[in-house]
Amino acid sequence: MTAASKRVVVTRRIFPELVADLKREFDVVDNEKDIGWNPSELAAALKDADGALITAGERVDDTLLEQCERLKIVANVAVGYNNIDVDACTRHGVLATNTPDVLNEATADHAWALLLAAARRVGESERWLRTGQWQRWAFEMFPGAEISGTTLGVLGLGRIGRAIARRASGFAMKVIYHNRSRLAPDDEGGARYVDFETLLRESDHLVLVLPYSAAVHHIIGAAQLSQMKPSATLVNIARGGVVDDSALVEALRTRQIAAAGLDVFENEPKLNPDLLKLDNIVLTPHIASSTRATRTAMALLAIANVRAALAGERPPSLLNPDALAQRR
Numbered sequence: 001m002t003a004a005s006k007r008v009v010v011t012r013r014i015f016p017e018l019v020a021d022l023k024r025e026f027d028v029v030d031n032e033k034d035i036g037w038n039p040s041e042l043a044a045a046l047k048d049a050d051g052a053l054i055t056a057g058e059r060v061d062d063t064l065l066e067q068c069e070r071l072k073i074v075a076n077v078a079v080g081y082n083n084i085d086v087d088a089c090t091r092h093g094v095l096a097t098n099t100p101d102v103l104n105e106a107t108a109d110h111a112w113a114l115l116l117a118a119a120r121r122v123g124e125s126e127r128w129l130r131t132g133q134w135q136r137w138a139f140e141m142f143p144g145a146e147i148s149g150t151t152l153g154v155l156g157l158g159r160i161g162r163a164i165a166r167r168a169s170g171f172a173m174k175v176i177y178h179n180r181s182r183l184a185p186d187d188e189g190g191a192r193y194v195d196f197e198t199l200l201r202e203s204d205h206l207v208l209v210l211p212y213s214a215a216v217h218h219i220i221g222a223a224q225l226s227q228m229k230p231s232a233t234l235v236n237i238a239r240g241g242v243v244d245d246s247a248l249v250e251a252l253r254t255r256q257i258a259a260a261g262l263d264v265f266e267n268e269p270k271l272n273p274d275l276l277k278l279d280n281i282v283l284t285p286h287i288a289s290s291t292r293a294t295r296t297a298m299a300l301l302a303i304a305n306v307r308a309a310l311a312g313e314r315p316p317s318l319l320n321p322d323a324l325a326q327r328r
């Protein structure tokens with residue numbers, strides 16, 4: 001079978017020049033309308049596909065894979081891959097890949113954008129200004145939380161977490177972190193390992209950047225929020241479900257913590273409407289990696305993964321090496 005006769009499905013719209021390149025190599029089916037497919041539409045689209053570029057919104061599991069007998073690779077255009085049942089892929093001999101590293105810096109920048117905006121009340125004061133409420137300057141206008149010289153907490157000091165922590169040195173901050181297990185000192189980059197409770201209690205600003213799995217569902221809920229400082233900022237760039245959004249609404253409403261910056265939500269994009277009623281929160285629509293250059297790099301890495309898999313080679317960011325032995 002020639003490469004041109006191999007079918008690659010691109011489940012959501014990506015930059016047109018990337019699709020044009022892909023079309024030179026493969027028989028490409030894309031989703032020009034960019035409407036999220038439900039599971040049966042996804043299965044119908046992938047039924048005759050050899051490869052697929054998918055996003056975090058599409059679920060890949062046994063039910064889907066049973067219907068897609070030609071499928072050899074699912075290439076997530078995302079670093080987080082909780083939408084893919086990797087064990088199911090391995091059982092079906094389907095390679096699964098993600099896009100690590102290329103998004104570290106852009107995503108770390110966005111975590112800081114949310115942290116600075118939430119702690120310094122940028123969204124709240126801008127809304128106030130835009131609605132014509134600024135009649136006179138006042139000394140006590142919008143006092144925010146100090147950032148320089150304070151303590152940054154990172155829950156999940158991985159590749160992105162380290163990029164976030166590195167930026168903290170410009171703010172002369174101390175960095176503490178918690179992971180399931182402590183990193184080797186060379187990988188800590190000067191951050192101090194603490195237990196989870198200490199992280200909650202001592203962080204002036206806490207950034208969540210851990211991978212989602214059922215084990216960390218609602219790892220930040222009412223009990224954890226109540227241990228944080230009343231002046232603290234919480235930033236979630238990990239995944240919806242890591243935070244109990246209803247508990248967070250309550251903590252922000254009652255000023256148990258000062259502010260939050262969220263890029264990810266439970267039940268995206270239909271977020272908890274009570275989040276929208278709060279002033280002490282900055283919300284972005286799951287765009288932490290969204291710079292033109294980074295999104296291009298992510299798509300190119302996903303395409304490189306598909307190209308390698310369909311040429312019988314090992315994809316550069318393979319998640320399930322065990323599938324190589326029984327690949328379709």
Ligand code: GLV
Nearest residue numbers: 077078079080289
């Ligand atoms: C985005 O959320 C990603 O996982 O890349």
